[in-house]
Amino acid sequence: MRHFSRRQGLALLSSLAFAPSLARATDMTAINAYRFSFPALKGGDIKLADFKGKPILVINTASQCGFSGQLAGMEQLYTRYGPRGLVVIAVPSNDFGSQEPGGVDEILATAQGEYHATFPIAAKQVVKGADAHPFYQWTAQLKPSETPRWNFHKYLIGRDGRLAAIFPTATEPTNPRVISAIVTELGDS
Numbered sequence: 001m002r003h004f005s006r007r008q009g010l011a012l013l014s015s016l017a018f019a020p021s022l023a024r025a026t027d028m029t030a031i032n033a034y035r036f037s038f039p040a041l042k043g044g045d046i047k048l049a050d051f052k053g054k055p056i057l058v059i060n061t062a063s064q065c066g067f068s069g070q071l072a073g074m075e076q077l078y079t080r081y082g083p084r085g086l087v088v089i090a091v092p093s094n095d096f097g098s099q100e101p102g103g104v105d106e107i108l109a110t111a112q113g114e115y116h117a118t119f120p121i122a123a124k125q126v127v128k129g130a131d132a133h134p135f136y137q138w139t140a141q142l143k144p145s146e147t148p149r150w151n152f153h154k155y156l157i158g159r160d161g162r163l164a165a166i167f168p169t170a171t172e173p174t175n176p177r178v179i180s181a182i183v184t185e186l187g188d189s
Contacts, residue, residue, distance in 0.1 A: 032161030036135040038091060038122035041104055046089060046120050048135075053159050054085040055185035058135070059173070060127045061090045062099035062151040063110035070152045071115035073173035077182065078119040084186050085159075088119040088173075093127045096150045100124060127153075139163060154178065158185050 033056065034049040048056060059074060071090070078088040092107050094100040100107065107124070111117040125133040127148050132140065139155055140147045142163050147153075150169040156178075158164035165181040172178070 031138060033135065033138070033157040033163070034161045036133075036138065038089065038125065038133065038135070041092070041107060041121040041123050046122055048157070048161075051087045052161065054087050055159055055164070055182055056087045056089060056157040057173070057178075057182065058089050058091060058155045058157065060093045060095075060125075060136075060148050060151055060153055061111070062093060062096065063102065063107055064099040065097070065151040067150075067152040067169055068110060068115075070173055071111055071117055074119060075115060075117050077173050077179075078117075081182055081186065082119075086182055086186065090117065090119060090121045091127065091133070092122065092124045093148075093151065094124060095126060095128050095148070099151060139166075156181050156185065159187070 034052055037045045037047040037049070040046050057074075057077065059070075061071065062068065074088050074090065077086060082088070090111060092100045104123075107121065111121055125136075127133060127136045136148070143166060146166045146168075148169075152169045154167040154171065154173065155163060156165040156167070164185055165178075167175070167178055167181075
């Protein structure tokens with residue numbers, strides 16, 4: 001029979017105590033974005049798995065936000081890089097400053113009417129806190145210090161479904177850093 005020193009016993013107990021949380025953390029990093037989908041603004045679903053092998057730029061938007069002009073930049077990216085595989089998805093949210101109070105018609109009037117958006121638009125979602133959409137919970141667990149703090153926070157999902165890059169609100173969609181990250185993910189496609 002093997003005898004454990006007090007130190008060995010404490011080490012064993014402590015490793016057992018932290019094993020479940022370590023397993024959960026490992027499981028979350030093993031999950032990729034293809035597990036998630038968003039209800040589409042006009043019905044149906046936007047399944048990220050449908051875009052396997054393509055980079056996906058997911059941006060929480062708000063029609064009445066001072067940054068709503070970024071919708072034009074999102075459309076520029078989609079027009080320029082969509083034929084090479086880039087997918088841009090707008091996720092309207094009323095989480096910050098109640099700047100997306102309207103429904104489907106109001107969201108479409110801004111995104112499509114004012115900014116001529118042709119990229120997919122999700123139905124309005126919660127993007128922060130305990131009630132956040134599962135995609136946003138996943139990104140928050142991966143990068144807790146880089147969660148949306150305002151509208152137009154950008155997540156770039158790589159062609160392999162992993163979280164490839166994060167860009168804050170003030171970074172325009174057409175910023176050279178965003179474009180460089182997209183081009184890197186597009187590769188030779």
